[in-house]
Amino acid sequence: MRILFLHEVNYLVKPIFEMHEFPEHLAALGHQVGFVQFPEALTNTELSQTPFSRMILGRVVEGSVLTLYTPKTISGGIVGRLASVLPFSSQFKKILTEFNPDVVVSFAVPTSGWQALRVCKRARVPFVFRALDVSHKIRKSVFSPLIAWAERFIYRNADWVSTNNPAMLEYCTSMGANKDRGSVELPPLDMSHFDRGLLESDDLRKRYDIPNDARVTLYMGSFFYFSGLPELIQSFADTRADGEYLVLVGGGKQEKRLREQVAVLSMENFVRFTGFVSFEELPSHLHMADVAVNPMHVSMVSNAAFPNKVIQYMAAGLPVISTRLDGLVQTFGDNSELRYVNKSSDIYPAVQDLFGSKSLVSIGKMNRTAVQDKFSAEQAVRNMETRLQAMIGASS
Numbered sequence: 001m002r003i004l005f006l007h008e009v010n011y012l013v014k015p016i017f018e019m020h021e022f023p024e025h026l027a028a029l030g031h032q033v034g035f036v037q038f039p040e041a042l043t044n045t046e047l048s049q050t051p052f053s054r055m056i057l058g059r060v061v062e063g064s065v066l067t068l069y070t071p072k073t074i075s076g077g078i079v080g081r082l083a084s085v086l087p088f089s090s091q092f093k094k095i096l097t098e099f100n101p102d103v104v105v106s107f108a109v110p111t112s113g114w115q116a117l118r119v120c121k122r123a124r125v126p127f128v129f130r131a132l133d134v135s136h137k138i139r140k141s142v143f144s145p146l147i148a149w150a151e152r153f154i155y156r157n158a159d160w161v162s163t164n165n166p167a168m169l170e171y172c173t174s175m176g177a178n179k180d181r182g183s184v185e186l187p188p189l190d191m192s193h194f195d196r197g198l199l200e201s202d203d204l205r206k207r208y209d210i211p212n213d214a215r216v217t218l219y220m221g222s223f224f225y226f227s228g229l230p231e232l233i234q235s236f237a238d239t240r241a242d243g244e245y246l247v248l249v250g251g252g253k254q255e256k257r258l259r260e261q262v263a264v265l266s267m268e269n270f271v272r273f274t275g276f277v278s279f280e281e282l283p284s285h286l287h288m289a290d291v292a293v294n295p296m297h298v299s300m301v302s303n304a305a306f307p308n309k310v311i312q313y314m315a316a317g318l319p320v321i322s323t324r325l326d327g328l329v330q331t332f333g334d335n336s337e338l339r340y341v342n343k344s345s346d347i348y349p350a351v352q353d354l355f356g357s358k359s360l361v362s363i364g365k366m367n368r369t370a371v372q373d374k375f376s377a378e379q380a381v382r383n384m385e386t387r388l389q390a391m392i393g394a395s396s
Helices: 018-028 043-049 078-084 088-099 113-123 144-157 168-174 191-195 199-208 231-238 255-264 282-287 298-302 308-315 324-332 344-355 362-372 377-395
Strands: 002-006 033-037 051-058 065-067 103-106 127-131 159-162 180-185 213-222 243-250 273-277 291-294 320-323 340-342
Touching: 002 018, 002 088, 018 033, 018 065, 033 043, 033 088, 043 255, 043 282, 065 088, 078 324, 078 362, 088 113, 103 113, 103 377, 113 127, 113 144, 127 144, 127 168, 159 168, 159 377, 168 180, 168 298, 168 324, 191 308, 191 362, 199 282, 213 231, 213 282, 213 308, 213 344, 231 255, 231 344, 255 273, 273 377, 291 308, 291 344, 298 324, 308 320, 308 362, 320 344, 324 362, 340 344, 344 362
Parallel strands: 002 033, 002 103, 033 065, 103 127, 127 159, 159 180, 213 243, 213 291, 243 273, 291 320, 320 340
Antiparallel strands: 051 065
16 A cells, blocks of 8 residues: 555654554555655754655664655744645645555644645545544644634544544544544554663663652653643642652643742652653653553543553553543543542542552553553554555545
C-alpha cells in the first residue's frame, strides 16, 4: 500500500506517540509511507531551508524510511497556521499527485484536516480520520467554535473514523460520525523499549539528587491546563512523609506556575523538574519511580482521550494511579490493577496507600501483563493495516 499520513505538528520534534509509531511500523512491513507535517517552532531561516519533500529515517523503528512533506508557510507559529488554512488545499493536491496514495490517514483537524478531506473526496482517495482527542477543547481559544465545526465536518464526511479507545468513538458518534463507519484500533506499544534503562535508574536518582531508598512518585507528559498537576503538588505538600519525592518529567505552559507553586510551598528540595526527555531516555526515568500517576481533571476532553502515558507506565512495570477517565475504564475495566480516584487532589493520598502496600512489585507486574496482552505493537499495527486495506478494497 501507499499510505499518506497527515498531522498539523512537526514530525521531527514532537514527542514520540502513535503518529510516529503507526507510520514507521507500517513502513517496516514494506508499505510506502508518506507524512505531511506542519513545521511548528521552526524559525524563518529554518523554514526557508526546509524542502517541500524529503526522505527521512524513522524516529522509532530503526531502518524505517518515510517521505516527509512540509507545505510552505510564512511561519511556524500561530500566524503561519492561520495563513495556511486556505492555501493548504492546493498544496495538498500537489502532494496527492506526487505521492499517489492508496489511502490517507489524518490526525489533523483545523489547520489542514478538513481541507485534506475535501481534496480526497474529489480525488476519490479513501480518507480515514484517526481520532485521539476532543480537538476544540484541548486548548482554550477564540477559535474553539471553528475547530468544533471542523471536527463535525470531518466526523460526518470521513470514509472511516478510527479511534484509540471506546469512549472516543462514543464522542465521535455524538458529534455526527456514522457508527457503521467507525471502529476502535488500540495504539501500538513496543514493550521491549520499556525494558531498557533499568540499570541506569540508580544513576538517574543521583543525577536528580534523590536518595536510593526514597519513595518516588512520577508524572510524565505535558503540563497543560487540565493536567491536575497543581492539585497533585498541593496534596504532595500537604501529606508528604519523610523520604518521599515527586518527579515531573516533561514541560509545557503550566511549568512557570508549577515552579512558583513548589517554591511557595517550600517543596524545592523534594520536587524535581526534569524537563522533556528523549524517547530513548524515557524508560530509565520511568524505572526510577515507585509509582506513576495521571492526575488529569475529569472532563469531556479527558474522558474521551486515552493518555498514552498510562500504558507506558504500565509497560515499565509500575503501579499506576489515575483519575477515573472513561477511556481508561472502558479499555481496562474496573478489575485491573490500574487504580482510580475520583479527582486530582485524591491522587497523592492514594499513592501513599500504595507505599504502605507489600505488593507494589506484583501490582506493577500485573500492569505490565495487562498492556502486553492488549497493546502488542505487532497486533496493533496489523489491525491498522487490515483496516486500511479494507478501505482501499471498499473504494475499488
